[in-house]
Amino acid sequence: MAEILAALKSVVDALGATVLLPIIIFVIALVLGARPGRAFRAGLTIGIAFIGINLVLGLMLTTLGEVAQAIVTNTGMQRDIVDVGWPSAAAIAFGSSVGLWVIPLGILVNVALLFSGLTRTLNVDVWNFWHFAFVGSLVVAATGSLGMGLLAAALMAALSLVLADWTAKGVQRFYGVPGVSVPHLASAQIVPLAILLNWILDRIPGVNRIRVDTETVQRRLGVFGEPIVMGLAIGLVLGLVAYAGSADAGTVVTKSLQTGMNLAAVMLLLPRMVRILMEGLIPVSEAARDFVQKRAGDREIHVGLDSAILIGHPAAIASSLILVPIAILLSLVLPGNRIILFADLAVIPFVVAMAAPIVNGNVFRMVVIGTVTLVVGFYVGMALSPLMTTTAASSGFAIPANATGITSVVDGFLYIPWVVIRLTQGLGLVGLLLVLGGVAALLLAWRRAPRAMERLAGADEPAPEAALPATVAPGRPLAGRP
Incomplete structure (x- = not known):
């Protein structure tokens, strides 16, 4: 059995997400009844x-990584816990004893919950099962029990599906991605915190009237408020902050202009890529709808995708770019902080994107929510660092020189893994049963009052017209497309 699982893991690692996803989409579309030619084209389009x-994310991550490194160098920060980035966290998770089992385990949980009618999301984002393995591997490090780690990973797989169902309508409404949900644990974990903070902000006089969204800015400023110009302006400011004082004036100007142009390109190209994705996803959504209607009436099925499809929205990018220097400032001023941020600063868009539907794209509120999330994350990161460092060492990961520990914003800063691991560490199996009870309670609340839960997650606001993909006309059904 171990050999089979190792072979499956090696195939997933070798193919990578961009090859594996089209194959999965093709197979699923065929199973759902789509014509072979249409299923093949859908999978190919989604892969492309x-x-x-x-490619566009690589441009953004490289640009922000260089900015972050320059700011850190300028501030002279020295800390003993190093942010090694999500690629390292994913490698550690998949390289652990839980990582060997997590793909079949995640598929089993998804199939069981979907066909029992408890959830509605078909999670095709197999690569991101590493988030479940990450939690499970830290539980193994905390308890020494592989069984406990596998149970924790299964619970995280279930929780991601419940959160995806809960937020699906809000995500579809705000981002204009019909038929999609986001079972990405690193992104969905902000939802409860965002709902609470949004409720608090609504009750603070003066603050509750602050509204900064990209559509309003564009209307008031005309061409200067367009997303590409906003990307240019924010990039210029970030470049000046990062490089001023560390180079001659000519280099500062050059670097700032390059940063601005790169971020302007990201603001334009990411939404275009998402529109191509939606073009490929439409046949799968239609086939899923028809398949379910024949067997279960009007029950909806959502296709679960990576939250990368969300971060092209101007509100997500703008708030994230503002949060980069805030995150570095927090690392300087937070009492007792031992973490130096570096590799994962550029993934902040993934952390805050799911807050956008809840605040209807209010960038001011997204920045406030993101700041609080980061503050919590620093202390969670320090608490989880010893376990993450132990797991990394057992997975063969080399700890950076001059560092006593490692962390990452994804997933080392997330409060949900911290809660699960602390409960398990303190109470053993009872702690995991409490986690199971929490997941069941959230699922029960969702099933008993779906409309109330959807309102909390931002499903009832008017849809921003700019968010709708070019392939779907506002107010038009998906049916009838060739």
Whole structure:
């Protein structure tokens, strides 16, 4: 059995997400009843779209990484816990004893909950099962029990599906991605915190009237409020902050202009890539709807995708770019902080994107929510660092020189893994049963009062017209497309 699982893991690692996803989409579309030619084209289109998304994300991550490194160098920060980035966290998770089992385990949980009618999301984002393995591997490090780690990973797989169902309508409404949900644990974990903070902000006089969204800015400023110009302006400011004082004036100007142009390109190209993705996803959504209607009446099925499809929205990018220097400032001023941020600063868009539907794209509120999330994350990161460092060492990961520990914003800063691990560490199996009870309670609340839960997650606001993909006209059904 171990050999089979190792072979499956090696195939997933070798193919990568951009090859594996089209194959999965093709097979699923065929199972759902789509014509072979249409299923093949859908899978191919979605794979191409993700390649495009990854290329644009690579540009953004490289640009922000250079900015972050320059700011850190200028401040002279020295800390003993190093942010090694999500690629390292994913490698550690997949390289652990839980990582060997997590793909079949995640698929089993998804199939069981979907066909029992408890959840509605078909999670095709197999690569991101590493988030479940990450939690499970830290539980193993805390308890020494592989069984406990596998149970924790299964619970995280279930929780991601419940959160995806809960937020699906809000995500579809705000981002204009019909038929999609986001079972990405690193992104969905902000939802409860965002709902609470949004409720508090609504009750603070003066603050509750502050409204900064990209559509309003564009209307008031005309061409200067367009997303590409906003990207240019924010990039210029970030470049000046990062490089001023560390180079001659000519280099500062050059670097700032390059940063501005790169971020302007990201603001334009990411939404275009998402539109291509939606073009490929439409046949799968239609086939899923028809398949379910024949067997279960009007029950909806959502296709679960990576939150990368969300971060092209101007509100997500703008708030994230503002949060980069805030995150570095927090690392300087937070009492007792031992973490130096570096590799994962550029993934802040993934952390805050799911807050956008809840605040209807209010960038001011997204920045406030993101700041609080980061503050919590620093202390969670310090608490989880010893376990993450132990797991990394057992997975063969080399700890950076001059560092006593490692962390990452994704997933080392997330409060949900911290809660699960602390409960398990303190109470053993009872702690995991409490986690199971929490997941069941959230699922029960969702099933008993779906409309109330959807309102909390931002499903009832008017849809921003700019968010709708070019392939779907406002107010038009998906049916009838060739």
